[in-house]
Amino acid sequence: MLEEMPRINASSIAxxxxxxxxxxxxxxxxxxxxxxxxxSVTDACxxxxxxxxxxSVLGFLPQHRLLSFDAIARxxxxxxxxxxxxxxxxxxxxxxxxxxxxxxxxxxxLSGLDQIAMTTNAxxxxxxxxxxEAAGLTHINxxxxxxxxxxxxxxxxxxxxxxxxxxxxxAVSSKLQVRLNALLLRELNFQDCIPLVEFAxxxxxxxxxxxxxxxxxxxxxxxxxxxxxxxxxxxxxxxxGSLHAIERKDxxxxxxxxGFEDGKGGVGFIDPVxxxxxxxxxxxxxxxxxxxxxxxxxxxxxxxKSACDSNASDQVxxxxxxxxxxxxxxxxxxxxxxxxPPQRAMYQIGG
Ligand code: SAM
Ligand code: SF4
Numbered sequence: 211m212l213e214e215m216p217r218i219n220a221s222s223i224a225x226x227x228x229x230x231x232x233x234x235x236x237x238x239x240x241x242x243x244x245x246x247x248x249x250s251v252t253d254a255c256x257x258x259x260x261x262x263x264x265x266s267v268l269g270f271l272p273q274h275r276l277l278s279f280d281a282i283a284r285x286x287x288x289x290x291x292x293x294x295x296x297x298x299x300x301x302x303x304x305x306x307x308x309x310x311x312x313x314x315x316x317x318x319x320l321s322g323l324d325q326i327a328m329t330t331n332a333x334x335x336x337x338x339x340x341x342x343e344a345a346g347l348t349h350i351n352x353x354x355x356x357x358x359x360x361x362x363x364x365x366x367x368x369x370x371x372x373x374x375x376x377x378x379x380x381a382v383s384s385k386l387q388v389r390l391n392a393l394l395l396r397e398l399n400f401q402d403c404i405p406l407v408e409f410a411x412x413x414x415x416x417x418x419x420x421x422x423x424x425x426x427x428x429x430x431x432x433x434x435x436x437x438x439x440x441x442x443x444x445x446x447x448x449x450x451g452s453l454h455a456i457e458r459k460d461x462x463x464x465x466x467x468x469g470f471e472d473g474k475g476g477v478g479f480i481d482p483v484x485x486x487x488x489x490x491x492x493x494x495x496x497x498x499x500x501x502x503x504x505x506x507x508x509x510x511x512x513x514x515k516s517a518c519d520s521n522a523s524d525q526v527x528x529x530x531x532x533x534x535x536x537x538x539x540x541x542x543x544x545x546x547x548x549x550x551p552p553q554r555a556m557y558q559i560g561g
Pocket of ligand 1 (some may be wrong): 220261262303330392421422560561
């Protein structure tokens with residue numbers, strides 16, 4: 211019985227790590243068990259990718275509206291007690307949040323958490339990688355859409371490809387598991403897919419292509435701009451020869467992965483638009499302002515910041531997470547005629 215289970219106060223996470231879940235798993239009404247949490251630590255970013263942010267932003271969240279590192283660690287601790295095994299730090303650009311390594315260190319104290327990952331544009335990674343690695347970060351996904359400065363400027367509306375490449379070098383020299391993520395827009399960088407794969411293979415890295423989703427702040431998404439994973443795969447096979455499918459180790463993994471004959475690197479396709487993978491989704495999201503979401507495209511959010519601010523019990527935080535999970539829809543519904551994108555854009559939710 212839940213009432214008889216010992217509670218671990220999340221404020222003492224550093225000294226009392228949990229080894230077994232002490233709350234029931236986060237299962238939705240379709241039987242999906244949630245073991246992965248994306249944590250956005252900021253909505254701020256140093257570039258302005260046109261598929262994500264507006265060109266100019268009136269203002270990012272002020273400090274007092276951000277969930278503090280202690281509050282994030284508290285929420286994650288409760289979720290880990292309910293079976294969450296993976297956390298991915300994201301944003302906005304997570305490295306815009308000062309001293310992110312202090313959060314990583316707090317999360318490392320949570321036993322039961324197998325992965326502390328981060329997704330970054332890598333512009334500030336070279337200077338941060340050692341601190342993050344020492345703090346306990348385990349995995350890093352780096353977004354890289356092109357190797358051409360001109361295309362980088364057209365996509366991100368800023369300069370800085372050199373610092374991204376420096377960040378990638380630094381990550382490759384670390385012990386972290388590194389992957390690249392690329393988003394192709396038909397008119398801007400479809401032509402970059404082959405050089406990007408060559409770049410990844412030279413470094414023995416996996417690169418995954420993510421389909422453009424209707425989550426851009428400018429609301430310019432159109433099906434015409436989406437390059438499907440299938441199309442990219444065919445294009446790559448014409449150049450590199452046939453790719454062989456790699457069996458999924460984790461059924462909730464969003465990408466379909468492929469290997470090359472010579473075994474160097476690998477390529478994956480994340481196809482939320484052309485081949486939605488909602489039936490295996492095991493992810494929840496925590497926004498930088500402390501709202502829990504059960505889907506990128508969800509219209510509803512559950513406020514955990516207020517619970518943290520009022521020092522509510524772990525049970526209260528768990529109940530909010532369980533309620534959020536129970537209300538998850540079967541699928542994101544992008545293909546539905548009535549589909550409307552969520553109010554918040556990708557950088558405000560956390561990708
Ligand atoms: N700033 C970091 C970065 O870019 O890696 C982390 C946050 S960003 C929102 C996370 C990922 O979301 C990036 O790989 C980016 O390409 C992807 N993304 C952003 N907008 C998207 C969209 N409209 N559709 C699909 N993926 C998107
Ligand atoms: Fe910033 Fe990442 Fe969005 Fe690009 S995708 S604008 S790097 S948050």
